[in-house]
Amino acid sequence: MKTSLSKQQDNRKEIELFIGPQHPASGHMRFIGRVDGDIFTNFIPDPGWVHRGIEKIAENRKWIQIIPLVERAAILDAANMNIGYVIALEKLLDIEPPPRAQYLRTLLCEINRITSHLYGFGIAGIMIGSSTFYMWPFADREPLIDIAQLITGARLTYSYMIPGGVRRDLPQGFKEKALKALKYIERRLNNDYFRIFFDNPVTKARYQEVGVLKRDDAIRLGIVGPNLRASNVKYDVRKVEPYAAYPELEFDIAYEKEGDCYARLLVRVEEIRQSIKIIRQILDALPQGPIIHKKYEKLVSLRKLEEYQKTGIFGLPAIFTVLRPPAGEVISRVEAARGELIFHIISTGELRPYRLRMVTPSFRNIVLFRELISGARVMDFPAIYGSIDYFPPESDR
Amino acid sequence: MEIVDLILNILLHPSIFVPLIFPGFITILIIIILLIWAERKVAAKIQMRIGPLYVTRRFGGILQLLADLLRYMFAEVITSKDSDKFIFIASPIVALTATLLPLAVIPAGSLLGIELIALRTNISLLAALALSSLTPIFIIIMGWASNNKFALMGSLREGHLMISYEVPLYLSALSVAILHGSLDIVDIVNNQQRVWTVLINPFAAFSFFISVIMSTSRFPFEITESDSELVAGPYTEYSSILYGLVMGVPYMRLYVFTLLFVDLFLGGWYPLIDGFSSITLIIKVLIILLFSVFLRSVYPRYRLDQAIRIGWHILFTLSLISITLSLLIIGWVM
Amino acid sequence: MRVKEEQSLTGNIYNFVRKIVLWIIFKTPLKRLRNWGISYSLWPVHLTTACCGCEFGASSAPRFDAERTGYLPFVGPRQTNLIVIEGSLSKKMANAVRLTYEQMPNPKYVIALGACAIDLGIFYDSYNLVRVDEVVPVDVYVPGCPPRPEAIIRSVVMLQRKIRRGG
């Protein structure tokens, strides 16, 4: 790193700018840029400030204990991290959860997708200086977080899905509350957000034709998620390789043609609309039945079984502490809020996995900083950063 | 009793009363405390929350800025090793003083029968504008003396912006002077007894107002100290009471310019009776101030090149149009 | 013994002076005023160390609005007086935290947020994390992973109380 930067030391025209880790726009991250006048001639992201070694720690944990661990990669997007790992584990164990559990999983994933996108909007808003558009999405996350809290019992880190099903059933009167929250968020999204932010001429001036990612480049760089779909590529793991209840649900892939910062934000708006549509379908067509695979239903204590039949809270069977999936190697792909998430697990039939590899969407999008910001203006850096919706802990793991 | 009379006479003499009490130092302090509180409260209301509250619970947290000031006062003053220490410490103080200088020539109506103008000249408009252009220079010096890359870049931005807002500012003020045939602000205000300038020449008012917003780094032109890439712009290295001073500078500048704006375009202290005409003035000033801080909660900020383009393409054109308009009106009336 | 001899001549002057000094330091209105000002103006510096930053953001968002207590996230270390360590602290970030802490003007305070900051939490056997105690002195500990925004506001209120008591 040092040699490459000091090479151009004699070039007096440029100054070297270290942005972060203590910087209002850097997050948990550092950027090393070279500025010539008002243009970044070179821009290098320097990740790794939140590296906690989740993959390595996973080798020292029992299979069930990894569920909360992989969530910590992106606690904003905990449900999607969770479902990715659980699907891989179920492939190893060769069990299939009952349909009601599949629907509940999908429900939580979509709620989480909305809250995650709203968080991204808030960060994008404060990056270009709109304090109101930081506060509004954060305010509108709260009804949805309350909904998720009703199901799971936690604000962000749900640990809701377990191998074979989910931990709890829906509480009483859930549907009415969820519909109210959806109506509220839909109204705000379609009217107020557009009037104060997306249609605001200042926002358009900051975002349109800034940080353009062409279709070919997006495919060449292996970009995933909304950033890919904003460059006119219709690729969504939920459609390509459906999991959970997605094959039975009807929704469209959100995409835009331009590939600039504005398109990246509009894709997320459209995705929120699609998620609302999915949640409505799930609430209408939720199948009856158990929420856990019948193999595990028999294994809990009698007292816990009574509670499960009465309140819908399924206690974990004691066998989970000594879970030993057969030896093998699996891969699971899911569409997290920021893009495609891959889990690759190698099991040797022990109490703990031999190797857990997670490829997170933020990590695959990090190359965008270098591609888009090199050559952009200094004031375009926060606009592009906000539009990429990059979450450092997810990338560093 | 004679001593009391003497003190009162001295205090109520315009050349003491104006800089010290109204519209000078004490009024400015009160207005800034209220204005920053109002800015945070207005933003909070639009953002569906409450804003500062617990510092004085019964009065809605009105003393929030006082608490902040106290903290600044008792915090450690840090001057970094690489900075030019004398200039680093002196420039905020000088900038603050320079910001207040235009008040000497800006009339503020009359209170209790005293004409509130410290220095009556027949070129007061020119003097006010010339004195007001001192502050940006000291902001640039602050960034240079800090010896910090972010501060330096902030200063450069201030330099770029300064040129693009000052030309339309002066030209639109000039168009008002042409319209009223005088460079004396008192004459200009007295000319507006029947109809305000903003109704005759709205282009000049618009261009002047946007230039003011730009020069005091209000949103959407908060570019000099835009925190998302430059931390705090030229003020990055300033801590404790020095930061308290530099934080006050844009607000004081806003107040001074608003006073000028009201005098030039909104009929100054008319239409209230002579004795308390200042009250009309201050109400108008407060409304304009509130509107300018309200813009924070509506807008993101423009990019630097876009702001400069707005300055030269739109505001410059508008101010040229306003001068033409003033000339046409004068010619037509003549 | 010598003190007693002096007392027999001049009365208890030693205690008297000591009382006056203590009064000036701890009981003057100035000190009270200072503590009042500082306690209602805790500005955390913008230093995000890990994922509890989400709840840190939510605590200043409309639902919980920590700005009511005079708490305003602000840009640089020079202008602020509070560090909120949000979650786990990697070895790479620990240097940055220490540097930021040293750049801040006195008096300054630290809140440790989340299990990861206090005792590494779920990452207890990670090779790349350090405890906050080893890097900067901590004033208030908040458990949880992540703590709820209410707990964050509570920690701010507790810190205010500590400052007003003269901490």
Add this chain to the structure above:
Amino acid sequence: MIIKIINNFYHHIRAILIGLKYLLSPGIRITLKYPDELPILPENYRGMLKLNNELCISCGLCSQICPAGAINLKLFEHEQTKQVGRHPEVDYKRCIFCGFCIDICPSKALELTRIHDAAFYVEDELYYEVNRLIIGPKIDPPCMRSKYVISEIDEVRGIVYRNA
């Protein structure tokens, strides 16, 4: 060009108007005045733990499943009943509130308290020994006049609060 300028101007006005609308419309706040109003969380909220030592069968499953290693077992003799058993101690310095220990407990000896807003001056207070775990977390309300509220989801205002 002209159309673009007019369009921009129109959108500027719309943005300012919506700002004014929110500024002037009453009662749109969704703020929970936290130290004054304490929220009542939904049932089954995963807060701090409480131990019912009479039900505890000393199986140690909670300690085995805890992902953070926050639960240690300790030999404990109750003062009144003289019951002896290996009971869990919770280390909130590490606890991540995942609720696995409660779900796996076969005899329902561990229960949730819904207490969530704790903060401590001293680090050692975060370690809950068996004694304290049996009593359950005692967290004082942050101020004297606090009252309890229930938050409800509303179609128009997002979240509303109602006195409990």
